[in-house]
Amino acid sequence: xxxxxxxxxxxxxYAERESSVLSxxxxxxxxxxxxxxxxxxxxxxxxxxxxxxxRSLSRLRxxxxxxxxxxxxxxxxxxxxxxxxRTLRDLTERFGFSVARGEIQLLNRNWYVTHSGLLQxxxxxxxxxxxVQPIHEYCNSGANRWVxxxxxxxxxxxxxxxxxxxxxxxxxxxxxxxxxxRVAETRAVNRALRKAYGIGxxxxxxxxxxxxxxxxxxxxxxxxxxxxxxxxxxxxRLRDRLCLLIRKYELDPTLVKCYAADFCGxxxxxxxxxDLVEAFISTLADETAKDRAALICKxxxxxxxxxxxx
Numbered sequence: 507x508x509x510x511x512x513x514x515x516x517x518x519x520y521a522e523r524e525s526s527v528l529s530x531x532x533x534x535x536x537x538x539x540x541x542x543x544x545x546x547x548x549x550x551x552x553x554x555x556x557x558x559x560x561r562s563l564s565r566l567r568x569x570x571x572x573x574x575x576x577x578x579x580x581x582x583x584x585x586x587x588x589x590x591x592r593t594l595r596d597l598t599e600r601f602g603f604s605v606a607r608g609e610i611q612l613l614n615r616n617w618y619v620t621h622s623g624l625l626q627x628x629x630x631x632x633x634x635x636x637x638v639q640p641i642h643e644y645c646n647s648g649a650n651r652w653v654x655x656x657x658x659x660x661x662x663x664x665x666x667x668x669x670x671x672x673x674x675x676x677x678x679x680x681x682x683x684x685x686x687x688r689v690a691e692t693r694a695v696n697r698a699l700r701k702a703y704g705i706g707x708x709x710x711x712x713x714x715x716x717x718x719x720x721x722x723x724x725x726x727x728x729x730x731x732x733x734x735x736x737x738x739x740x741x742x743r744l745r746d747r748l749c750l751l752i753r754k755y756e757l758d759p760t761l762v763k764c765y766a767a768d769f770c771g772x773x774x775x776x777x778x779x780x781d782l783v784e785a786f787i788s789t790l791a792d793e794t795a796k797d798r799a800a801l802i803c804k805x806x807x808x809x810x811x812x813x814x815x816x
Contacts, residue, residue, distance in 0.1 A: 624699040634659035656694035658702040669697030677714040761805035
């Protein structure tokens with residue numbers, strides 16, 4: 507039986523390649539069930555299968571840590587510090603968040619998880635379900651004020667994890683004005699998912715101060731004539747607002763920079779003042795909301811212009 511196990515369970519091209527064990531796991535298990543005469547042999551094969559899968563997952567997780575670190579350095583440059591890298595590594599190891607997929611973002615020198623990152627985490631952990639319902643006594647459709655309750659059910663937990671989310675015109679972005687009900691639902695789901703999986707960092711969609719920073723700056727009497735990359739205390743950076751627009755509407759960052767430089771009348775976006783950059787972001791938000799196809803055509807014209815100059 508031992509010789510039969512060696513012949514039947516190792517492919518001829520095994521040659522000390524661990525990946526070959528993974529690629530023939532199904533064959534190994536089937537042959538074990540077919541020819542094993544004792545239960546201990548089956549357990550041995552399944553133990554080898556679990557060890558191989560753990561090694562494969564650890565290799566993928568190490569690759570994800572390296573990829574997140576490299577991409578974060580490219581996206582945020584000098585804004586990211588060593589403490590941010592340590593936090594990013596911890597979040598990657600514990601939850602498997604990916605910077606490339608937009609599951610985690612650095613805003614105002616702090617990490618924030620996104621709605622897509624939380625949903626992917628629930629999918630990877632095979633969440634049993636999410637139940638969302640409005641709290642009618644706190645809702646007012648005429649004033650666009652909505653409050654939702656979300657309950658996330660995990661496979662390993664007998665009871666659900668509850669989270670509440672609210673939205674009204676005063677705490678949502680002008681880009682989603684009129685969609686307060688969907689924003690409230692998203693915020694409730696995010697809070698419930700963060701409770702269910704023990705995520706201490708806030709989500710991007712829950713940030714109320716990202717709604718209308720220009721109005722809040724004017725209301726507090728803060729001078730906005732400083733550099734375009736810096737913001738007042740507690741205010742988001744213009745770069746972060748522009749990145750959110752680019753990711754949300756899937757725009758080409760290079761073409762957007764060309765459009766911004768042309769809009770501000772400068773050679774590069776770095777040379778523009780904060781007021782001009784803020785006006786450009788507002789214009790870009792309006793154009794994407796009204797007609798994204800027309801904006802894409804305008805951006806492509808800058809690509810054609812660059813090809814002519816070259």
